Amino acid sequence: MTKLTLYEHPLSPYAQKVKMALREKNIGFDCLMPDAIGTGTNQTFLDVNPRAEVPALVTEKGEAIFDSTIIFDYIEDRWPEPPLQSSDPFERARARMIEDVLDTQYEAINWALGEINFFKRAEGKLKEILVNYAEKQTKGYFAWLEKELGGNEWLTGSLFGRADMTALPLVAGSMSFGFTPKEGSKLSDWVNRALARPAAAQTVEEAAGSRTGMENVADAVKQGLFKRQYRDHRLEWMIKAGGLEVVEKGLKAGNIRFANDF
Numbered sequence: 321m322t323k324l325t326l327y328e329h330p331l332s333p334y335a336q337k338v339k340m341a342l343r344e345k346n347i348g349f350d351c352l353m354p355d356a357i358g359t360g361t362n363q364t365f366l367d368v369n370p371r372a373e374v375p376a377l378v379t380e381k382g383e384a385i386f387d388s389t390i391i392f393d394y395i396e397d398r399w400p401e402p403p404l405q406s407s408d409p410f411e412r413a414r415a416r417m418i419e420d421v422l423d424t425q426y427e428a429i430n431w432a433l434g435e436i437n438f439f440k441r442a443e444g445k446l447k448e449i450l451v452n453y454a455e456k457q458t459k460g461y462f463a464w465l466e467k468e469l470g471g472n473e474w475l476t477g478s479l480f481g482r483a484d485m486t487a488l489p490l491v492a493g494s495m496s497f498g499f500t501p502k503e504g505s506k507l508s509d510w511v512n513r514a515l516a517r518p519a520a521a522q523t524v525e526e527a528a529g530s531r532t533g534m535e536n537v538a539d540a541v542k543q544g545l546f547k548r549q550y551r552d553h554r555l556e557w558m559i560k561a562g563g564l565e566v567v568e569k570g571l572k573a574g575n576i577r578f579a580n581d582f
């Protein structure tokens with residue numbers, strides 16, 4: 321029997337969510353970074369995920385599953401032990417709400433900081449406006465996550481699971497851009513608790529290790545060899561934060577793309 325294959329990129333918070341789930345359950349998998357990731361043109365990868373996005377999971381039987389939330393559900397359905405969500409219906413719903421908010425609105429902030437810092441989409445005054453907005457929003461999500469933590473050890477409640485695995489890559493991503501939860505705060509203590517878990521630590525370390533390589537991609541983006549996907553909440557973020565000109569410039573330069581048509 322061949323192993324599961326996970327198409328991923330170490331920096332993708334969505335892929336990190338899935339890797340943590342597999343690792344917490346001790347399920348072996350091979351990681352594969354698709355060739356020409358960021359172009360949306362690799363046919364082998366398109367056959368696995370017509371959206372050309374990571375993560376995508378290919379089972380031992382060759383069945384392909386895309387989207388981190390759907391992959392997460394598949395993992396829980398197939399390997400229920402140890403559980404990564406509560407058995408209480410409201411707690412399960414709450415973890416899904418946290419996942420949805422973070423996967424859309426929070427993720428957009430870190431994505432935008434990558435566009436600015438790695439790919440130099442904005443400089444000077446515009447950069448300042450965008451980064452200040454990102455900082456203000458990040459503080460808002462930190463406060464919301466603290467509220468969701470309440471008196472619990474984990475965002476998923478009494479167990480480290482779905483909501484934690486969605487949040488940790490994003491909070492670690494914010495920290496890499498210089499926005500760190502206050503030392504001694506509930507969120508900072510939660511980060512430390514989470515990073516004491518081998519599955520979480522390995523996944524977050526892999527992300528940190530691939531961060532330096534991103535700056536080298538700036539030239540490829542400039543030349544249009546690497547077309548960044550501006551879609552959904554990410555596109556909205558850039559426009560709402562005041563970066564419409566970033567979108568216009570990128571479209572003119574041919575280094576921005578939208579979601580793939582099927």
Ligand SMILES: N[C@@H](CCC(=O)N[C@@H](CS)C(=O)NCC(=O)O)C(=O)O
Pocket residue numbers: 331332333334357358359360372373374375386387388389423547548549
């Ligand atoms: N809703 C999807 C989003 C996946 C996604 O946006 N992945 C990004 C990486 S973080 C991607 O592969 N983008 C394609 C690209 O940049 O070319 C999920 O939860 O898996």
